[in-house]
Amino acid sequence: MIDILDSNSYNHFSKHFVAVDCVIFGYEEDNLKLLLYPRGFEPSQGKWSLMGGFVRDNESMDQAARRVLNFTVGLDNIYLEQVRSFSDPERDPGGRVISMAYFALIRIDQYDKELVRNHGAHWWPITKLPPLIFDHANMIENALERLQRKASLELVGKELLPEMFTLTQLHNLYNAIFQKQFDAGNFRKKLSSLNLLDRLPEKDTSNSKRGAYYYKFKYKTSTDNIDRIVKL
Amino acid sequence: MIDILDSNSYNHFSKHFVAVDCVIFGYEEDNLKLLLYPRGFEPSQGKWSLMGGFVRDNESMDQAARRVLNFTVGLDNIYLEQVRSFSDPERDPGGRVISMAYFALIRIDQYDKELVRNHGAHWWPITKLPPLIFDHANMIENALERLQRKASLELVGKELLPEMFTLTQLHNLYNAIFQKQFDAGNFRKKLSSLNLLDRLPEKDTSNSKRGAYYYKFKYKTSTDNIDRIVKL
DNA sequence: GCAAAAGTGTTACCGGTACACCCATGT
DNA sequence: ACATGGGTGTACCGGTAACACTTTTGC
Numbered sequence: 001m002i003d004i005l006d007s008n009s010y011n012h013f014s015k016h017f018v019a020v021d022c023v024i025f026g027y028e029e030d031n032l033k034l035l036l037y038p039r040g041f042e043p044s045q046g047k048w049s050l051m052g053g054f055v056r057d058n059e060s061m062d063q064a065a066r067r068v069l070n071f072t073v074g075l076d077n078i079y080l081e082q083v084r085s086f087s088d089p090e091r092d093p094g095g096r097v098i099s100m101a102y103f104a105l106i107r108i109d110q111y112d113k114e115l116v117r118n119h120g121a122h123w124w125p126i127t128k129l130p131p132l133i134f135d136h137a138n139m140i141e142n143a144l145e146r147l148q149r150k151a152s153l154e155l156v157g158k159e160l161l162p163e164m165f166t167l168t169q170l171h172n173l174y175n176a177i178f179q180k181q182f183d184a185g186n187f188r189k190k191l192s193s194l195n196l197l198d199r200l201p202e203k204d205t206s207n208s209k210r211g212a213y214y215y216k217f218k219y220k221t222s223t224d225n226i227d228r229i230v231k232l
Numbered sequence: 233m234i235d236i237l238d239s240n241s242y243n244h245f246s247k248h249f250v251a252v253d254c255v256i257f258g259y260e261e262d263n264l265k266l267l268l269y270p271r272g273f274e275p276s277q278g279k280w281s282l283m284g285g286f287v288r289d290n291e292s293m294d295q296a297a298r299r300v301l302n303f304t305v306g307l308d309n310i311y312l313e314q315v316r317s318f319s320d321p322e323r324d325p326g327g328r329v330i331s332m333a334y335f336a337l338i339r340i341d342q343y344d345k346e347l348v349r350n351h352g353a354h355w356w357p358i359t360k361l362p363p364l365i366f367d368h369a370n371m372i373e374n375a376l377e378r379l380q381r382k383a384s385l386e387l388v389g390k391e392l393l394p395e396m397f398t399l400t401q402l403h404n405l406y407n408a409i410f411q412k413q414f415d416a417g418n419f420r421k422k423l424s425s426l427n428l429l430d431r432l433p434e435k436d437t438s439n440s441k442r443g444a445y446y447y448k449f450k451y452k453t454s455t456d457n458i459d460r461i462v463k464l
Numbered sequence: 465g466c467a468a469a470a471g472t473g474t475t476a477c478c479g480g481t482a483c484a485c486c487c488a489t490g491t
Numbered sequence: 492a493c494a495t496g497g498g499t500g501t502a503c504c505g506g507t508a509a510c511a512c513t514t515t516t517g518c
Binding site for chain 4: 465466467468469470471472473474475476477478479480481482483484485486487488489490491
């Protein structure tokens with residue numbers, strides 16, 4: 001680092017508040033949803049916000065994001081990925097805060113509902129988001145792009161769907177993520193060619209008379225297969 | 233942010249040193265190269281380092297990276313992209329520094345050679361890098377992946393090659409980026425189908441008797457075409 | 465029997481791959 | 492004439508897209 005060529009102490013450089021903000025994706029009723037929190041004070045009181053928190057001395061940003069998620073939805077072992085940083089000096093009217101956006105995928109049936117309710121949080125369909133504070137809408141936009149990229153390169157669903165699910169559900173999830181309609185027949189064929197799912201004997205009869213077989217993800221075998229799922 | 237629900241001042245949270253580190257890619261003599269700087273003092277004296285710097289109060293991280301690049305190679309308007317953050321509390325033995333890795337693409341014939349020389353910097357082929365300080369090798373690994381991803385989705389070269397170049401040069405650039413051999417004939421065909429290049433009347437005769445036509449990138453027209461160039 | 469969702473089949477086409485081949489020219 | 496890098500042509504194969512079709516079952 002150039003700035004340290006003349007010195008072996010960093011003390012004459014500025015320090016900054018560093019935060020993480022989590023874009024929490026869930027999937028429910030054929031909708032991709034985000035978990036948002038109401039801001040309780042001015043400025044921007046009443047606007048909604050991503051869940052976030054400041055990075056502490058003894059933790060990495062990833063650890064901070066995990067801590068926030070655990071505090072927020074009561075879950076460990078959540079799928080989490082960095083999106084990008086947001087660091088405009090004016091982005092937060094309350095002070096100069098550098099923030100790293102993360103996206104998380106959680107099974108909407110699995111989080112701690114009481115904990116979430118206590119925080120006043122609410123699941124919003126990604127197609128109908130309320131006004132958001134600061135640059136949070138921008139963070140969400142970036143996070144969705146990242147989710148789409150991820151979903152195009154590997155099969156997502158394990159992190160968002162229940163343990164057992166139908167191909168129709170998975171199909172609808174992809175429709176929701178990409179906000180377009182994939183051909184149902186071709187999507188099924190693609191899935192079966194990937195050979196990543198196991199069909200169970202049971203059927204889900206809640207949506208049709210005939211019933212749809214339940215599937216679950218195969219126990220992760222061998223190395224990561226980088227399969228193209230759908231085109232971007 | 234959860235931590236601020238009880239307060240409208242951030243003052244009781246920790247502040248941190250925040251830095252940027254730049255993975256500077258160049259292309260020369262059929263090699264993808266990185267610009268590295270020698271560390272002049274202990275610990276890790278003699279090891280090589282990415283060029284970096286601390287983020288100041290009045291600038292975003294992107295701006296900090298641009299400032300560092302301008303200071304380093306004397307160029308503005310460099311292609312720059314965030315890679316990801318590195319924030320392990322122990323990553324820098326000199327103090328707790330949160331760093332954002334960036335990658336930059338520059339035309340190796342264009343930078344300020346004297347400025348670079350004055351800093352003691354050196355271009356290293358990406359296949360033969362020296363030992364690096366801290367987590368910089370990791371940053372480079374991540375940056376290369378990002379460059380590969382970028383190069384697979386759009387045609388890179390404008391940022392790395394001279395104004396005029398031959399298809400063979402571009403082919404070699406892709407070979408260098410992906411560290412594999414693409415079929416020459418197919419690569420040319422792909423390029424011509426993309427219709428992104430203009431062939432010039434002049435030829436480069438330095439490498440063959442027959443001579444190879446020079447090409448240049450078409451003046452950027454219409455919207456970004458998201459073309460798949462090569463498979464990952 | 466009919467509607468509605470689940471699931472299969474058919475076909476055309478496009479793009480990638482491998483590889484053989486031709487071209488231009490300095491020595 | 493021939494070696495060398497530049498450049499073109501061809502044949503095959505697999506994935507994708509569009510869409511028609513069959514299956515199952517509750518009503």
